[in-house]
Amino acid sequence: MLAYAAHRLLQFVGTLVAASLIVFLALEVLPGDAAQILLGTEANAETLKALREQLGLDRPAVARYGGWIGGLLTGDLGTSHIYGVPIADMLAERIALSAPLALLAFALSTVLALPLGVFAATRRGSAGDWAVIGFAQIGLAVPNFWFGILLILVFAVQWGLFSSGGFPGWEAGIGPAIKALILPAVALALSEAAILARVARSAMLETLGEDYIRTARAKGLSERRVLFGHALRNAMIPVATIMGLQFAFLVMGAVIVENVFYLPGLGRLLLQSIFQRDLVVVRDLVLLLSGFVILVNLLVDLAYAAIDPRPRTAAAGGDAR
Amino acid sequence: MMNRLRAGLAAALCLIVPLVAGQGTASAQGETSAVIGMTLEPPHLDPTAGAAAAIDEVVYANVFEGLTRIDAAGAVQPALARSWEISEDGTTYTFALRRGVTFHDGADFDAQDVIFTYERAMAEGSVNAQKQLFSAIESMSAPDDHTLVIELTQPQGLFLWNMGWGDAVIVDPATAETNKTNPIGTGPFAFDGWTQGDNVRLKRNDAYWGDAPALERATFKFIPDAAAQVAALLAGDIDAFPNMGAPETVGQFQADPRFDVYVGTTEGETILSINHRRAPWSDVRVRRAIQHAIDRQALIDLAMFGFGTPIGSHFAPHHPAYIDLTGTAPYDPAKAAELMEAAGVETPLRAVMKLPPPTYARRGGEIIAAQLKAVGIELELVPVEWGQWLAEVFKAPHDFDFTIVSHTEPLDIGIYAREDYYFGYENPSFVAHMAELEVEADPVRRAELLVEAQEMIADDQVNGFLFQLAKVGVKKAGLEGLWLNAPVQANDLTAVRWE
Numbered sequence: 014m015l016a017y018a019a020h021r022l023l024q025f026v027g028t029l030v031a032a033s034l035i036v037f038l039a040l041e042v043l044p045g046d047a048a049q050i051l052l053g054t055e056a057n058a059e060t061l062k063a064l065r066e067q068l069g070l071d072r073p074a075v076a077r078y079g080g081w082i083g084g085l086l087t088g089d090l091g092t093s094h095i096y097g098v099p100i101a102d103m104l105a106e107r108i109a110l111s112a113p114l115a116l117l118a119f120a121l122s123t124v125l126a127l128p129l130g131v132f133a134a135t136r137r138g139s140a141g142d143w144a145v146i147g148f149a150q151i152g153l154a155v156p157n158f159w160f161g162i163l164l165i166l167v168f169a170v171q172w173g174l175f176s177s178g179g180f181p182g183w184e185a186g187i188g189p190a191i192k193a194l195i196l197p198a199v200a201l202a203l204s205e206a207a208i209l210a211r212v213a214r215s216a217m218l219e220t221l222g223e224d225y226i227r228t229a230r231a232k233g234l235s236e237r238r239v240l241f242g243h244a245l246r247n248a249m250i251p252v253a254t255i256m257g258l259q260f261a262f263l264v265m266g267a268v269i270v271e272n273v274f275y276l277p278g279l280g281r282l283l284l285q286s287i288f289q290r291d292l293v294v295v296r297d298l299v300l301l302l303s304g305f306v307i308l309v310n311l312l313v314d315l316a317y318a319a320i321d322p323r324p325r326t327a328a329a330g331g332d333a334r
Numbered sequence: 335m336m337n338r339l340r341a342g343l344a345a346a347l348c349l350i351v352p353l354v355a356g357q358g359t360a361s362a363q364g365e366t367s368a369v370i371g372m373t374l375e376p377p378h379l380d381p382t383a384g385a386a387a388a389i390d391e392v393v394y395a396n397v398f399e400g401l402t403r404i405d406a407a408g409a410v411q412p413a414l415a416r417s418w419e420i421s422e423d424g425t426t427y428t429f430a431l432r433r434g435v436t437f438h439d440g441a442d443f444d445a446q447d448v449i450f451t452y453e454r455a456m457a458e459g460s461v462n463a464q465k466q467l468f469s470a471i472e473s474m475s476a477p478d479d480h481t482l483v484i485e486l487t488q489p490q491g492l493f494l495w496n497m498g499w500g501d502a503v504i505v506d507p508a509t510a511e512t513n514k515t516n517p518i519g520t521g522p523f524a525f526d527g528w529t530q531g532d533n534v535r536l537k538r539n540d541a542y543w544g545d546a547p548a549l550e551r552a553t554f555k556f557i558p559d560a561a562a563q564v565a566a567l568l569a570g571d572i573d574a575f576p577n578m579g580a581p582e583t584v585g586q587f588q589a590d591p592r593f594d595v596y597v598g599t600t601e602g603e604t605i606l607s608i609n610h611r612r613a614p615w616s617d618v619r620v621r622r623a624i625q626h627a628i629d630r631q632a633l634i635d636l637a638m639f640g641f642g643t644p645i646g647s648h649f650a651p652h653h654p655a656y657i658d659l660t661g662t663a664p665y666d667p668a669k670a671a672e673l674m675e676a677a678g679v680e681t682p683l684r685a686v687m688k689l690p691p692p693t694y695a696r697r698g699g700e701i702i703a704a705q706l707k708a709v710g711i712e713l714e715l716v717p718v719e720w721g722q723w724l725a726e727v728f729k730a731p732h733d734f735d736f737t738i739v740s741h742t743e744p745l746d747i748g749i750y751a752r753e754d755y756y757f758g759y760e761n762p763s764f765v766a767h768m769a770e771l772e773v774e775a776d777p778v779r780r781a782e783l784l785v786e787a788q789e790m791i792a793d794d795q796v797n798g799f800l801f802q803l804a805k806v807g808v809k810k811a812g813l814e815g816l817w818l819n820a821p822v823q824a825n826d827l828t829a830v831r832w833e
Contacts, residue, residue: 045721052463053385095377169569177569277531290721
């Protein structure tokens with residue numbers, strides 16, 4: 014197990030290094046330059062040169078890559094070219110919005126989807142089942158930005174219960190901050206819940222058809238214990254896999270909803286930084302996110318290995334059987 | 335595309351969801367704060383170190399002031415300079431500076447601050463985006479703390495105007511380097527905080543030398559999405575949006591008594607830029623054909639929902655020296671086809687048009703493409719972001735045939751005299767003409783020169799002159815004192831009040 018963990022850890026580091034190289038090179042070939050964007054069309058060549066020197070854009074690519082990685086190793090993410098503030102501070106501010114938003118949406122979608130999925134599976138073919146399937150179809154078909162606009166028009170414009178967007182910051186207090194995240198979280202949760210409900214339904218249907226369920230029923234277990242003690246637990250494996258994917262998406266993929274609700278989240282920062290050619294921010298962000306995804310994968314793999322011995326022997330070069 | 339789709343959806347939703355009148359927009363009597371919406375967030379807050387219009391839109395006239403300032407009508411007014419005298423030969427300016435002025439951190443303002451500011455902007459390593467504003471300054475001296483003498487190398491007709499730009503505001507030496515994140519100026523409002531990605535807050539400067547503004551607090555809120563801008567106004571989260579992102583969204587506000595729609599002018603000449611470095615666009619007959627092929631009014635109606643004024647040269651219609659040259663090459667497709675034939679070009683011609691993100695370009699591009707197709711020019715439309723536009727179109731080797739862009743600098747007809755500018759127009763007599771204007775201080779003669787300049791570039795059909803960009807704003811009824819027009823890109827809040 015230890016050898017396997019060490020092996021996977023090495024892979025993790027290798028993947029990160031590869032990701033950093035790809036990010037860096039991809040941004041190198043992107044047309045556009047932060048100095049020109051900052052100074053606009055009226056700046057003269059001399060001013061542009063001065064700013065490029067100030068930003069370090071005139072150094073050769075190898076030196077800039079080395080400087081970046083060196084900085085990362087010492088915990089220095091660098092300074093934004095456009096905003097002129099430390100990137101670590103910017104990221105911390107954005108994560109303070111994106112992470113709670115993702116968690117809230119994730120919780121909402123789980124709370125909504127799992128009972129619906131189980132309910133539909135146990136009443137297969139009933140009107141209730143069709144209603145859940147219908148909900149899932151609609152939830153998938155409705156684009157989340159449109160749903161977001163609808164929520165704003167009803168709850169902010171019509172009823173005035175929420176503000177139409179923006180984020181007061183955590184310094185305004187937990188109540189107002191959470192309140193600002195509720196509508197966007199609902200907008201995000203709808204399509205995630207739709208997917209999850211469908212997956213939960215089919216996973217439940219599959220396990221309910223297994224022999225051990227029949228055995229459990231034959232043993233005379235109550236239907237409740239059969240459902241929750243046996244079927245749901247086993248059905249959770251594919252459901253949990255999907256949930257993991259969804260969480261990663263929610264952290265980053267909220268950019269369109271962030272735009273509708275004008276929330277300063279990670280997704281919007283990434284988009285903005287690309288448009289403004291604030292490449293030092295872009296590469297930190299991309300590396301952070303790929304690191305996050307790779308780390309989640311690593312943890313999942315390690316957890317699997319702890320439960321099931323096959324992958325670790327295979328990776329160590331042994332026979333899987 | 336997505337923005338437009340969303341704006342359309344928002345408009346459609348507004349029709350479905352009936353509105354409860356009078357809700358959420360209680361413009362309380364005696365209210366002393368205002369929330370102003372802006373599409374773009376400034377990258378930082380130092381107008382002397384960046385070209386982004388959003389910087390000036392927050393801090394100009396509010397936080398920072400220059401020797402002079404440009405008012406709502408575009409006229410030069412005294413600001414930190416109380417008055418001035420100009421020597422007979424036009425090269426010596428003696429400014430009497432205002433007394434008793436302090437910066438927001440308590441430091442006193444005097445002539446040394448001005449000298450510091452201008453020297454910093456002119457210095458070798460300066461990152462001032464408008465460094466050329468100061469190019470005529472030869473030397474500066476301060477006979478006493480509140481007198482400043484500036485010697486110019488040659489007379490400069492626009493010197494006082496130039497010193498009113500956001501790029502020429504006066505900064506305090508002690509805080510000059512930290513203005514990006516903590517701007518310290520002399521203006522009627524002091525910086526009070528920035529929640530990045532969401533808003534910048536200002537508070538009234540009680541030590542201000544001039545009339546105290548009516549507002550105690552002002553917040554600039556950044557909302558990039560056109561549909562979200564509409565929703566924020568409807569929900570009462572913002573009090574005014576001086577420059578709406580999408581013109582099609584204002585119709586619903588025009589019909590709503592809770593809001594005022596105000597349409598003014600900007601300094602943005604929106605043009606179809608033509609790359610003169612490439613054949614056959616270097617041929618004036620082909621360019622004239624292009625002019626005749628363009629139906630400006632249809633373009634304004636379809637792309638800008640009717641907001642905008644047709645132009646026939648590179649000059650703002652509200653400027654006193656403006657002459658209407660839209661008749662130089664009126665819409666006439668038959669004439670255009672004739673000219674194309676006379677020029678001996680074989681149609682269909684294929685060309686690339688690169689379109690930056692704003693609505694005027696993306697939507698305008700589609701309409702121009704349809705209009706040019708009628709005379710045998712088939713355009714491939716390439717949407718680009720600003721970074722790409724600057725790198726591919728604006729900078730050498732200028733890889734484009736056409737682009738649509740609004741030139742938003744005030745009084746910028748001088749770009750046609752620039753060497754190796756992006757559209758590549760070269761006309762030595764126009765360069766000489768501009769050099770004469772540069773040193774001319776007499777207003778009558780200046781106006782004559784400007785009229786001739788407009789005619790020269792119109793006759794040469796340098797670019798497709800389309801329309802003057804309008805400034806379409808929406809505000810709550812009762813909020814008064816916002817600028818109608820945008821002679822400079824600013825949201826001057828000094829006169830803003832609730833009534």
